[in-house]
Amino acid sequence: MERIFSGAQPTGNLHLGNYLGAIRNWVKLQSGYECIYCVVDMHAITIFKEPAELIRSVHEVAACMLAAGVDPKKHILFNQSRVPAHAELAWVLNCVARMGWMSRMTQFKDKAGKNRENVSLGLFAYPSLMAADILVYKATKVPVGEDQIQHLELARDIAVKFNNDYKCNVFPLPEPVMLGTSRRVMSLRDATKKMSKSDPSDYSRINLSDDADTIALKFRKAKTDPMPLPETVEGFEGRPEALNLVNIYAGVRDITTEEALKEVGGQEFSRFKKVLTDAVVAELEPISKEMHKIAQDTAYIDSVLKNGGERADALAQPVLNEVYDTIGFLRN
Numbered sequence: 504m505e506r507i508f509s510g511a512q513p514t515g516n517l518h519l520g521n522y523l524g525a526i527r528n529w530v531k532l533q534s535g536y537e538c539i540y541c542v543v544d545m546h547a548i549t550i551f552k553e554p555a556e557l558i559r560s561v562h563e564v565a566a567c568m569l570a571a572g573v574d575p576k577k578h579i580l581f582n583q584s585r586v587p588a589h590a591e592l593a594w595v596l597n598c599v600a601r602m603g604w605m606s607r608m609t610q611f612k613d614k615a616g617k618n619r620e621n622v623s624l625g626l627f628a629y630p631s632l633m634a635a636d637i638l639v640y641k642a643t644k645v646p647v648g649e650d651q652i653q654h655l656e657l658a659r660d661i662a663v664k665f666n667n668d669y670k671c672n673v674f675p676l677p678e679p680v681m682l683g684t685s686r687r688v689m690s691l692r693d694a695t696k697k698m699s700k701s702d703p704s705d706y707s708r709i710n711l712s713d714d715a716d717t718i719a720l721k722f723r724k725a726k727t728d729p730m731p732l733p734e735t736v737e738g739f740e741g742r743p744e745a746l747n748l749v750n751i752y753a754g755v756r757d758i759t760t761e762e763a764l765k766e767v768g769g770q771e772f773s774r775f776k777k778v779l780t781d782a783v784v785a786e787l788e789p790i791s792k793e794m795h796k797i798a799q800d801t802a803y804i805d806s807v808l809k810n811g812g813e814r815a816d817a818l819a820q821p822v823l824n825e826v827y828d829t830i831g832f833l834r835n
């Protein structure tokens with residue numbers, strides 16, 4: 504069975520975009536692959552984070568995975584820093600990756616902005632740690648959102664260069680998996696921007712912790728236009744808000760946009776927003792209740808992450824040994 508690796512940043516305040524874009528896919532992929540899922544606390548500190556907040560966020564993301572249906576017995580769920588092989592391989596890959604490759608990463612350019620001289624070295628090296636995450640398990644499939652595709656291509660470039668430089672075939676090339684129905688969830692206030700936890704307006708997003716009334720209120724206030732929904736996807740031209748809301752509906756129902764329009768095409772927003780609210784509440788409510796329950800029990804979460812970390816470590820160690828032997832590191 505092919506092996507999947509994916510990582511999620513420990514961020515508090517998870518929202519519908521995180522759920523439809525990543526978490527739900529992780530749950531689904533469990534039926535066809537051997538999955539290793541990682542909360543990337545080492546990536547999280549590339550930008551300073553208060554320790555207490557880091558701990559809270561790791562717990563929250565892990566609780567969410569478990570509530571959504573990640574099975575920590577059949578698969579592996581752990582936090583990155585428990586497995587030192589990630590950091591160890593990342594160092595080797597830092598020596599393979601080229602400065603020029605890293606400088607071209609759009610996420611680095613966005614995050615560093617005008618502040619290039621003052622961001623952490625870790626932020627620059629972020630993609631090489633990400634490559635190590637994947638390659639240390641020889642994972643071949645990586646579910647990622649669009650914004651991480653460039654990093655995944657870099658991971659392939661690093662793997663190719665390592666194999667070439669050392670005339671070996673240690674690393675298989677990882678490929679992205681993008682599930683058919685995964686799509687970008689945009690802000691409810693401005694559908695040209697991604698739904699984001701950092702948007703100052705809470706009305707721009709549906710948080711996984713929102714109750715049914717809050718969800719209803721947010722959709723009522725969501726930006727729309729005066730026309731009824733189109734009957735076909737061509738009708739979304741110039742109507743990003745309408746497209747986003749229908750995509751959210753399609754997302755939670757797990758159907759295509761075309762199929763969604765067969766159900767709701769032609770409806771007035773006032774009516775559609777009620778249908779949409781019901782669908783979103785039906786999907787999220789059980790998860791957010793379960794998430795809340797699990798989040799109370801941090802001892803349970805810690806035990807899951809610890810067990811996952813031990814099993815991940817056992818898989819990573821032989822690969823790291825193979826890499827060290829290939830490089831010519833003396834170890835006995």
Ligand code: TRP
Binds near residue numbers: 634
């Ligand atoms: N960079 C990814 C993100 O921000 C998280 C991540 C870290 C990751 N390591 C990974 C994703 C390895 C896939 C594979 O979403």
